[in-house]
Amino acid sequence: MSFRPTFCRLAKKSSRQWLARQTKDSYVKKRQIDPAAFRARSAFKLLEINDQWDNFLSKSDVNAVVDLGAAPGGWSQVVAQKLGWTSESTDSSPTHDSASTFDPLAIDDDISAPAQGRGTIIAVDLLRMRPIHGVHDIVADFLAPDTDRVIQELLKREGVNDGKVDVILSDMAANASGNVTRDIECSLEICQAVMEFAGRHLRTAEKIGRKRGGVVLMKHFAHPELQQFREEELVPKFNLVKYIKPDSSRAESREGFFLCMGWKGA
Numbered sequence: 001m002s003f004r005p006t007f008c009r010l011a012k013k014s015s016r017q018w019l020a021r022q023t024k025d026s027y028v029k030k031r032q033i034d035p036a037a038f039r040a041r042s043a044f045k046l047l048e049i050n051d052q053w054d055n056f057l058s059k060s061d062v063n064a065v066v067d068l069g070a071a072p073g074g075w076s077q078v079v080a081q082k083l084g085w086t087s088e089s090t091d092s093s094p095t096h097d098s099a100s101t102f103d104p105l106a107i108d109d110d111i112s113a114p115a116q117g118r119g120t121i122i123a124v125d126l127l128r129m130r131p132i133h134g135v136h137d138i139v140a141d142f143l144a145p146d147t148d149r150v151i152q153e154l155l156k157r158e159g160v161n162d163g164k165v166d167v168i169l170s171d172m173a174a175n176a177s178g179n180v181t182r183d184i185e186c187s188l189e190i191c192q193a194v195m196e197f198a199g200r201h202l203r204t205a206e207k208i209g210r211k212r213g214g215v216v217l218m219k220h221f222a223h224p225e226l227q228q229f230r231e232e233e234l235v236p237k238f239n240l241v242k243y244i245k246p247d248s249s250r251a252e253s254r255e256g257f258f259l260c261m262g263w264k265g266a
């Protein structure tokens with residue numbers, strides 16, 4: 001199967017319905033009131049999953065994390081916090097630029113920030129995001145072969161000599177194209193592509209020396225072949241696979257998450 005999630009156009013979330021829902025949403029309100037506010041409501045989903053599942057982000061052997069589809073940066077902020085970096089940058093440059101500024105190999109390191117945390121955090125997105133202390137921001141399509149190369153070089157530069165990562169996060173969304181069949185297909189293609197990415201980049205549980213080491217957390221949407229994907233692509237390759245619908249995920253949303261722990265290898 002060929003993977004073409006980027007064929008899907010960027011979703012527009014500016015409808016009146018969306019605005020009304022945002023206004024009522026308790027997690028959006030929390031983000032507005034909380035002085036340590038996260039950039040995106042989705043941060044609360046990662047916080048919730050991490051809290052419920054053994055604080056997998058905070059394990060002392062977690063040294064390299066890749067956040068796929070990271071913009072505007074809510075999940076990366078959570079990871080940065082868990083690894084001891086400050087969550088916000090003092091930089092006030094524009095956030096979440098349009099795809100017109102797409103530069104497939106741009107790496108945006110916030111080198112002016114004081115180093116306070118540990119480990120290497122790499123955020124990949126088609127869109128540029130405001131810098132976050134401790135997070136290397138790669139503006140690229142995660143499917144492009146060059147992106148693998150840039151990630152490898154970055155890991156090496158950071159002293160991760162085997163070029164492997166401990167946690168892969170994917171909150172990537174298939175952007176609504178208006179063609180429901182195509183959109184549903186797209187969402188599964190993204191999950192399959194994330195698994196291929198894991199095959200190339202994820203460190204095994206055996207190497208880490210912990211049964212639940214080597215983690216993939218990925219978003220998915222309802223799809224007729226999702227169960228088959230889980231049974232064939234996930235269950236045999238991890239020691240633990242869980243379907244999760246966090247409270248902070250809107251009940252009406254067809255999204256869910258697979259938390260896969262203990263990578264056995266491709």
Ligand SMILES: C[S@@+](CC[C@H](N)C(=O)[O-])C[C@H]1O[C@@H](n2cnc3c(N)ncnc32)[C@H](O)[C@@H]1O
Nearest residue numbers: 040042069071072073074075125126141142171
């Ligand atoms: C729901 S948003 C992620 C929100 C993010 N987790 C946060 O907390 O701020 C999904 C992102 O996936 C990105 N995306 C979709 N396809 C991509 C691809 N092929 N490569 C890189 N990023 C992609 C989109 O640009 C979008 O910013």
